[in-house]
Every structure is written in C-alpha cells, then in structure tokens.
Amino acid sequence: MENALNEKSFQDKIDEGISIEPKDWMPETYRKHVLRQISQHAHSEIIGMQPEGNWITRAPSLRRKMVLLAKVQDEAGHGLYLYSAAESMGVTRDELLDQLHTGKAKYSSIFNYPTLTWADIGAVGWLVDGAAIMNQVMLQRTSYGPYARAMVRICKEESFHQRQGFEIMTVLSEGSSEQKEMAQDALNRWWWPSLMMFGPPDEESPNSANALKWKIKREGNDELRQRFVNQTVPQAAILGLKVPDTDLKWNEAKKGYDFGTPNWAEFKNVISGNGPCNKERIANKIHSHKEGAWVREAAEAYAAKKNKASIAA
Ligand code: 3HC
Numbered sequence: 414m415e416n417a418l419n420e421k422s423f424q425d426k427i428d429e430g431i432s433i434e435p436k437d438w439m440p441e442t443y444r445k446h447v448l449r450q451i452s453q454h455a456h457s458e459i460i461g462m463q464p465e466g467n468w469i470t471r472a473p474s475l476r477r478k479m480v481l482l483a484k485v486q487d488e489a490g491h492g493l494y495l496y497s498a499a500e501s502m503g504v505t506r507d508e509l510l511d512q513l514h515t516g517k518a519k520y521s522s523i524f525n526y527p528t529l530t531w532a533d534i535g536a537v538g539w540l541v542d543g544a545a546i547m548n549q550v551m552l553q554r555t556s557y558g559p560y561a562r563a564m565v566r567i568c569k570e571e572s573f574h575q576r577q578g579f580e581i582m583t584v585l586s587e588g589s590s591e592q593k594e595m596a597q598d599a600l601n602r603w604w605w606p607s608l609m610m611f612g613p614p615d616e617e618s619p620n621s622a623n624a625l626k627w628k629i630k631r632e633g634n635d636e637l638r639q640r641f642v643n644q645t646v647p648q649a650a651i652l653g654l655k656v657p658d659t660d661l662k663w664n665e666a667k668k669g670y671d672f673g674t675p676n677w678a679e680f681k682n683v684i685s686g687n688g689p690c691n692k693e694r695i696a697n698k699i700h701s702h703k704e705g706a707w708v709r710e711a712a713e714a715y716a717a718k719k720n721k722a723s724i725a726a
Pocket of ligand 1: 462617619
C-alpha cells in the first residue's frame with residue numbers, strides 16, 4: 414500500500430515536471446534505469462576521447478592541435494560531470510570503472526570505429542558530436558536533477574565541438590581533389606554508425622517505454638534520428654559531399670527525408686565486440702604492440718626521467 418502511494422506521488426512529480434533529486438524516494442527500477450543510462454553516457458565520453466586523442470600529435474597545424482586538445486579535454490570533463498551524477502545514486506566511481514573494464518557497462522558503439530585519416534576528425538565533430546547534441550538537448554530536461562544539470566554544461570560545449578568538425582570538413586571539401594576525396598570517404602564511413610547513435614528503432618527499443626513514461630528521455634529514438642538526418646543532409650550539400658544512401662529522398666508530405674535502414678546486424682556485432690571495426694582495432698593494437706611502439710615510448714620516457722634526476726643530483 415505504502416509502495417503504491419510512493420509510486421503514485423513519484424509519477425505525479427514526474428508528470429508535473431518536478432525533478433527527482435538524490436534523496437527523494439524513487440522506484441528501484443527507475444534508479445537502475447537512470448544509472449544504466451548515465452553510466453553508458455559517462456563511459457562514452459571517456460572512451461570517445463580515444464579515437465580523437467590518436468590525432469593530437471598528428472593534427473596538421475598548431476591551431477588544429479590546440480583545438481583538438483581542448484575538445485578532448487572537454488570530453489574528459491563531461492565524463493567527470495556524469496560520473497559525479499551517477500555517484501549521487503549510491504554507486505562509487507571504482508565500481509563504475511570496474512563495470513567498464515569488465516565489459517558489463519556499455520558505451521556508444523560509435524567509438525569502436527577507427528579514425529583513419531585527418532578527415533575523420535572533421536567527420537567525428539560534425540556527425541558524431543552533431544548526433545550527440547541532437548540527442549542530448551532533451552536530456553537537459555531529463556527527470557533526474559543531477560543528470561539534467563550536468564547536461565546543461567555539456568550541451569554548451571558540444572555545440573562548439575560540432576562546429577569545429579564542420580569547419581574541418583569545409584576546409585577539406587574546398588581543398589585539393591585528394592582532400593575532398595578524403596572528406597567524402599570519412600562521410601561514407603561515419604554516416605551509418607552516426608545514425609546508430611540514436612539506438613535501435615523504437616519498436617525494438619526495450620528501454621524507451623519506461624524512459625518516456627519517467628521523462629528520462631523526452632523523445633523517441635526514431636524521432637531524433639529523423640531530425641538529425643533532416644539537419645545534416647543540407648549540411649552535406651553545402652560541403653558538396655554526397656550522403657552514402659541511395660534511398661535518400663525528400664518527402665514533402667512529412668517535411669523530412671526518407672532514408673535507408675542502418676545495418677542493425679553490424680550494430681549488434683559492434684556492441685558485442687564482433688564487428689569488423691572491433692577486429693580492425695584489435696589487429697591494430699596487436700600490430701603496435703608487436704612493433705614495440707609502446708615499449709619504446711615507455712623506455713624513452715623512463716630514460717628521460719632518469720637523466721633529469723641525475724642532472725638534478
Ligand atoms: N551503442 C551502444 N549501445 C547502444 C547504442 C549505441 N549506439 N544505442 C543503444 N544501445 C544499447 C542501449 O544501451 C540498450 O542496452 P541495454 O538495454 O542492454 O542497457 C540497448 O542498446 C537498447 O537500446 P534502447 O533504445 O532501449 O536504450 P535507451 O533507451 O537507453 O536509448 C540512447 C539509447 C538513445 C543512446 C540513450 O541511452 C541515451 O540517450 N543516452 C545518453 C546519451 C549517450 O549516451 N550518448 C552516447 C554518446 S556520448 C558522445 O557522443 C559524446 C562525444 O562528444 C564524445
């Protein structure tokens with residue numbers, strides 16, 4: 414009886430738009446749901462630093478290097494805000510990290526795709542951060558207070574990330590034919606994985622019904638994916654690039670684009686670690702390991718430290 418009353422006043426609060434705070438009563442199913450999403454989100458911010466971090470030393474100019482450094486640093490900050498929000502639900506950061514390292518907690522599958530060229534850094538900013546912000550604007554009003562407040566800060570920075578990516582793509586697509594080709598190739602590889610960032614179709618999304626009822630998510634996966642396509646296709650046209658989708662066409666009746674179906678089989682494989690990009694990443698890691706790059710860097714760092722210590726002595 415008491416539980417039913419609690420549940421009713423909890424849902425009333427949600428319906429009235431009153432945020433749920435850490436010390437408020439909440440159903441255990443709500444707590445688990447929010448925690449699952451925040452944790453996946455936090456890990457995505459942290460793992461998302463890796464494909465971009467790889468390009469910091471190879472950015473083509475000092476300005477690009479500074480911008481990329483600032484962006485990667487922002488992602489770390491976003492991860493930290495989100496870990497703090499998760500901690501307010503009674504989990505420790507060590508537990509969260511353990512779940513990441515043991516593969517129990519997920520992160521966005523997009524970050525398992527490798528960044529092969531500099532144009533990928535442009536495409537990641539334009540498409541991946543573009544998709545992230547499309548999804549995250551609504552999270553500024555998500556029902557769990559600490560998550561919503563973290564998202565306000567995050568969204569401010571994400572819009573700069575999207576713009577810097579678009580700027581890289583603009584420069585490349587106005588450059589030499591090789592540069593334009595590189596930009597097109599990056600769009601070809603990142604387009605479909607970006608659409609998968611919105612999650613599976615609504616009808617196959619096990620979490621959406623509760624997420625919408627509890628106003629954790631305020632819009633469905635399909636609605637946000639459609640909005641992203643509508644916004645991004647004209648941007649590709651401005652760049653003079655072609656979206657790699659033969660089914661893409663404007664639908665006047667719905668005032669939006671009809672588009673093809675993302676490869677959900679690949680999506681599932683990537684999430685479970687068996688996708689083509691997972692294998693490629695692992696092969697690259699094994700290659701660098703065999704080639705000795707990490708060992709060499711560590712040995713050089715150790716020698717430099719020792720040298721400094723002996724000079725000081
Ligand atoms: N990659 C990996 N897993 C995914 C996924 C993706 N792209 N999309 C969905 N999933 C998982 C879900 O986590 C869920 O798994 P679970 O039930 O085992 O926990 C399952 O697939 C079914 O999906 P649902 O639609 O039912 O799940 P949600 O209701 O949680 O919706 C979501 C998925 C839209 C991604 C939602 O969780 C969300 O809005 N999350 C917050 C935003 C977020 O995490 N974005 C990730 C990118 S962050 C980023 O890009 C930052 C960048 O700047 C570095």
